[in-house]
Amino acid sequence: MAVKGIKSNDRHILNLANIVGDARSIIYHKEDLIAYDCDGFTLHKHLPKAVVFPKNTEEVAALVKYCAEHQLPFLARGAGTGLSGGAIPLNGEVIISLMRMKKLLSVDFENRRAVVQPGFVNLKLTNSISDKGYYYAPDPSSQYCCTIGGNVAENAGGAHCLKYGVTTNHILGLEVVLPNGDIVEIGANGIPDEPGYDLLGLLTGSEGTLGIVTKITVRILKNPEAKKTVLAYFDNVEDGSQAVSDIISAGIVPAALEMMDKTAIEGVEAAAFPVGHPKDIEAVLLIEVDGIADGLDEQINQILGVCRKRNVREVRAAKDEAERGRWWANRKTGFGAMGAISPDYLVQDGVIPRSRLPEVLSRINKISEESGLRIANIFHAGDGNLHPLVLFDARIPGQSEKALEAGSACLQVCADVGGTITGEHGVGIEKREEMRFVFTDEEIIAQTDIRSVFNPDNLLNAGKLFPMPGRCVEIKKEIKERSS
Amino acid sequence: MMSIKEADLMKDPACSTGLSNYLLKDHPDESKWADCVHCGMCLESCPTYEITGMEQHSPRGRVHLIKSVAEGKLTVNEQFMDPVFACLDCRACTTACPADVEVGGLIEEARGQIRQAMPLTGLKGAVSKVFLQGLFPHQNRLNGLGSLLKFYQKSGMQKVVRKTKLINIMPQHLVDMEAIMPEVKEPVRKKYKDVNVIKAKGESKREVSFLTGCVMDVMFSDINEATINVLTRNGNDVTIPKNQTCCGALHVHAGDRETGRKLAKQNIEAFMDSDKIIVNAAGCGCALKEYPELFREDPEWHEKAEEFAAKIEDISKHLYDTGYDIPKAELKTRITYHDACHLAHGQGIRQEPRDLLINIPGVEMVQMPNSDRCCGSAGIYNITNPEMASAVLDNKMQNVPEDVEMISMGNPGCMLQMAMGVQKNGRNQKIVHTVQLLDWAYQKEDGKGER
Numbered sequence: 001m002a003v004k005g006i007k008s009n010d011r012h013i014l015n016l017a018n019i020v021g022d023a024r025s026i027i028y029h030k031e032d033l034i035a036y037d038c039d040g041f042t043l044h045k046h047l048p049k050a051v052v053f054p055k056n057t058e059e060v061a062a063l064v065k066y067c068a069e070h071q072l073p074f075l076a077r078g079a080g081t082g083l084s085g086g087a088i089p090l091n092g093e094v095i096i097s098l099m100r101m102k103k104l105l106s107v108d109f110e111n112r113r114a115v116v117q118p119g120f121v122n123l124k125l126t127n128s129i130s131d132k133g134y135y136y137a138p139d140p141s142s143q144y145c146c147t148i149g150g151n152v153a154e155n156a157g158g159a160h161c162l163k164y165g166v167t168t169n170h171i172l173g174l175e176v177v178l179p180n181g182d183i184v185e186i187g188a189n190g191i192p193d194e195p196g197y198d199l200l201g202l203l204t205g206s207e208g209t210l211g212i213v214t215k216i217t218v219r220i221l222k223n224p225e226a227k228k229t230v231l232a233y234f235d236n237v238e239d240g241s242q243a244v245s246d247i248i249s250a251g252i253v254p255a256a257l258e259m260m261d262k263t264a265i266e267g268v269e270a271a272a273f274p275v276g277h278p279k280d281i282e283a284v285l286l287i288e289v290d291g292i293a294d295g296l297d298e299q300i301n302q303i304l305g306v307c308r309k310r311n312v313r314e315v316r317a318a319k320d321e322a323e324r325g326r327w328w329a330n331r332k333t334g335f336g337a338m339g340a341i342s343p344d345y346l347v348q349d350g351v352i353p354r355s356r357l358p359e360v361l362s363r364i365n366k367i368s369e370e371s372g373l374r375i376a377n378i379f380h381a382g383d384g385n386l387h388p389l390v391l392f393d394a395r396i397p398g399q400s401e402k403a404l405e406a407g408s409a410c411l412q413v414c415a416d417v418g419g420t421i422t423g424e425h426g427v428g429i430e431k432r433e434e435m436r437f438v439f440t441d442e443e444i445i446a447q448t449d450i451r452s453v454f455n456p457d458n459l460l461n462a463g464k465l466f467p468m469p470g471r472c473v474e475i476k477k478e479i480k481e482r483s484s
Numbered sequence: 485m486m487s488i489k490e491a492d493l494m495k496d497p498a499c500s501t502g503l504s505n506y507l508l509k510d511h512p513d514e515s516k517w518a519d520c521v522h523c524g525m526c527l528e529s530c531p532t533y534e535i536t537g538m539e540q541h542s543p544r545g546r547v548h549l550i551k552s553v554a555e556g557k558l559t560v561n562e563q564f565m566d567p568v569f570a571c572l573d574c575r576a577c578t579t580a581c582p583a584d585v586e587v588g589g590l591i592e593e594a595r596g597q598i599r600q601a602m603p604l605t606g607l608k609g610a611v612s613k614v615f616l617q618g619l620f621p622h623q624n625r626l627n628g629l630g631s632l633l634k635f636y637q638k639s640g641m642q643k644v645v646r647k648t649k650l651i652n653i654m655p656q657h658l659v660d661m662e663a664i665m666p667e668v669k670e671p672v673r674k675k676y677k678d679v680n681v682i683k684a685k686g687e688s689k690r691e692v693s694f695l696t697g698c699v700m701d702v703m704f705s706d707i708n709e710a711t712i713n714v715l716t717r718n719g720n721d722v723t724i725p726k727n728q729t730c731c732g733a734l735h736v737h738a739g740d741r742e743t744g745r746k747l748a749k750q751n752i753e754a755f756m757d758s759d760k761i762i763v764n765a766a767g768c769g770c771a772l773k774e775y776p777e778l779f780r781e782d783p784e785w786h787e788k789a790e791e792f793a794a795k796i797e798d799i800s801k802h803l804y805d806t807g808y809d810i811p812k813a814e815l816k817t818r819i820t821y822h823d824a825c826h827l828a829h830g831q832g833i834r835q836e837p838r839d840l841l842i843n844i845p846g847v848e849m850v851q852m853p854n855s856d857r858c859c860g861s862a863g864i865y866n867i868t869n870p871e872m873a874s875a876v877l878d879n880k881m882q883n884v885p886e887d888v889e890m891i892s893m894g895n896p897g898c899m900l901q902m903a904m905g906v907q908k909n910g911r912n913q914k915i916v917h918t919v920q921l922l923d924w925a926y927q928k929e930d931g932k933g934e935r
Binding site (some may be wrong): 024027029030031032034035037038039041053058079081097099100102119121142144145146240256271272273333334335336337338339340343344345422 | 518519520521522523524525526527528536537538539542544545546548549552557563564566567580581582585601610636771840866
């Protein structure tokens with residue numbers, strides 16, 4: 001039985017259309033597909049074979065089963081805002097878009113949990129429960145548009161994850177379609193720490209390589225009684241980053257502790273949400289504390305005391321919720337704001353021990369000088385999660401390559417000082433090779449072996465997360481031969 | 485309809501790669517898409533993405549497509565046309581965009597390329613021709629038709645309109661308006677044909693010119709009358725320059741940039757002697773402010789257009805900025821406010837009209853969630869893309885509070901569309917223009933409003 005309105009001779013297109021039921025739930029013309037040739041990471045572009053829009057778990061399972069039976073590579077995609085290329089169809093995949101599974105299924109205030117479909121947008125959860133005094137804590141900067149399904153795939157972080165933890169700390173249960181089309185539930189009762197292996201932990205952050213999440217039970221939190229937000233301006237980056245390190249080592253845990261350097265400030269002030277940061281400062285810290293109202297002033301005073309010791313030039317406290325909102329909009333749209341000062345950017349995502357901040361920032365500065373490309377820094381200073389934004393112009397031959405090299409060099413610095421290559425954006429395509437900075441070949445093989453348990457044919461989101469197979473396969477073969 | 489002439493073909497490619505498939509003049513501007521870093525912050529702002537979940541129907545996707553043609557990866561064809569013309573041109577994405585990418589401008593430029601390369605045929609062509617060439621630029625024809633209702637009948641569009649139930653609601657809608665507003669029978673341009681300056685009541689503080697709009701003056705002449713009333717009441721002498729014409733917004737939205745330019749030139753000349761031009765239709769105001777966009781390749785007219793654009797002011801902002809009498813009479817009504825896209829996103833005017841309304845004694849304002857979400861009117865989009873427009877309207881109506889008497893707004897297209905939404909959903913709200921409520925309060929204060 002053919003679906004009306006499909007103009008294709010490709011039997012796979014016809015069969016996939018049959019599964020989703022109508023011509024409006026599949027796209028396969030080049031002109032439509034081109035919008036799916038990349039995600040928030042734009043340096044690799046590949047056209048998918050088709051994009052299908054299932055309405056429910058059963059359709060997802062049927063699509064997956066079809067792809068598995070016919071050996072068609074496939075992957076899942078939410079809003080496509082990922083920054084490491086996790087949703088790019090490197091192998092001409094069939095993209096299973098989850099944007100029509102975007103409902104808030106239920107909220108259980110008594111037990112503080114909510115059940116959402118994967119296409120439900122992160123911020124919408126908080127907006128839907130805020131009138132009852134609750135919120136969903138993980139707040140990636142893209143929370144206005146990114147989906148919770150995507151957050152699970154990437155184990156997304158955010159500004160307030162310093163105090164509240166990243167996505168994995170808020171996931172209580174998942175319904176997953178496995179790469180063979182089976183539907184399984186993990187943590188079905190929404191009870192944390194079920195006995196047995198921590199499969200929720202394994203799946204969260206698996207970057208869409210182990211299964212497709214179709215239902216998510218998340219933890220929701222009661223709003224803190226009060227919040228206080230301040231901006232601290234510094235005349236040099238060294239002082240600013242020392243202040244960050246001092247605040248944490250003084251035992252204070254702010255809800256958020258964000259930093260932007262001079263180039264980043266230039267970007268956000270030139271863009272759509274400027275707040276009037278002084279033009280001549282070298283670094284700004286955005287500090288927020290929350291909790292029981294009574295202790296907050298004392299915490300802020302303690303933080304300001306630390307800042308003064310580090311020669312802070314000026315401190316501003318948010319007058320009201322509106323001003324606080326403007327400051328956060330300015331910070332959270334920071335990546336996109338780079339468009340105002342550069343045609344392209346590449347954002348890195350290294351993590352370092354906080355005490356090494358000043359040293360690492362100066363080494364990044366050096367990378368910028370050597371590459372001739374400007375690098376802006378907008379980052380979650382509190383948890384040492386750096387986001388160097390390499391600014392470049394892809395239209396100038398050679399600049400893309402240079403930007404990739406500079407980005408990789410930044411990650412090498414992070415690895416060198418005892419940190420790692422990603423905090424919240426995932427490895428995707430972008431940092432595949434850099435996995436070698438932090439893992440040995442054996443360690444990588446151990447991980448691809450885990451993948452094989454779930455995804456034996458590697459049809460689901462192949463070519464992501466781990467270095468390209470070439471070397472690995474050879475080593476694996478050798479190890480096998482040796483052990484037999 | 486235009487054809488591709490040799491002279492129109494570009495000498496220079498549309499993009500520095502030299503591979504561009506935009507072959508005609510006035511092509512999408514590379515500097516506009518160069519700001520887009522593909523971050524996706526625009527996605528949730530887009531009504532068509534909300535409905536379809538498809539990225540080619542999102543701002544980021546559309547910019548990517550437009551760029552792909554310039555890079556030679558796609559050609560200007562049917563498949564490219566679909567996402568570009570499915571855009572409501574509501575500009576919500578420009579509010580959301582961290583890098584200020586002018587998606588609206590890009591879309592309009594791309595539509596210009598499509599319409600030149602692929603002139604419309606069939607029903608869509610006929611609709612577009614009747615509206616855009618046959619009607620809006622000709623004030624006398626509009627006046628002759630007397631009302632949009634009659635026009636619908638005469639132009640053979642009745643069937644389409646019956647389907648959308650517009651006919652059922654129009655008389656009721658007008659009756660409702662008449663119940664609360666002074667009766668006005670003729671367009672203000674006709675009424676004040678022989679008046680050079682409509683003098684301020686009391687002390688004259690300044691002189692402003694009034695762009696009456698084409699549809700506005702025929703369908704909603706009472707709103708134009710109300711506009712003149714609130715202006716003269718607040719110290720403004722009002723002139724209505726005679727040679728003014730349709731602003732061309734609908735033409736530009738539809739890709740007919742050539743007619744858009746013709747109309748723009750006529751308006752620029754008609755208002756040459758004005759210092760300030762007052763507009764009460766958000767769509768017109770936004771288009772007038774964007775005249776310079778139409779003359780990117782014509783330095784002489786570009787400069788004139790820049791001067792002209794600087795004089796444009798929405799009525800609500802003008803009153804708010806120059807000061808106005810707060811009415812003393814009490815209206816006792818619960819209302820909500822809908823942000824017309826081309827007021828909120830297009831011109832950044834959000835607080836001013838709300839202030840005018842809540843300062844009227846007795847007016848209680850109920851906040852409409854997502855008040856700046858498009859209603860689906862979008863020029864003649866509701867006629868060219870009825871299905872999508874209707875889905876957008878359904879989403880909009882879900883946000884209209886139940887317990888209000890009126891929905892106020894600042895754009896005639898929205899007024900018709902929202903009236904349709906009210907009707908379709910069995911609701912009973914009255915649709916009013918912001919200045920109508922203000923004028924009503926003044927009338928009541930002067931003892932004229934009670935009938």
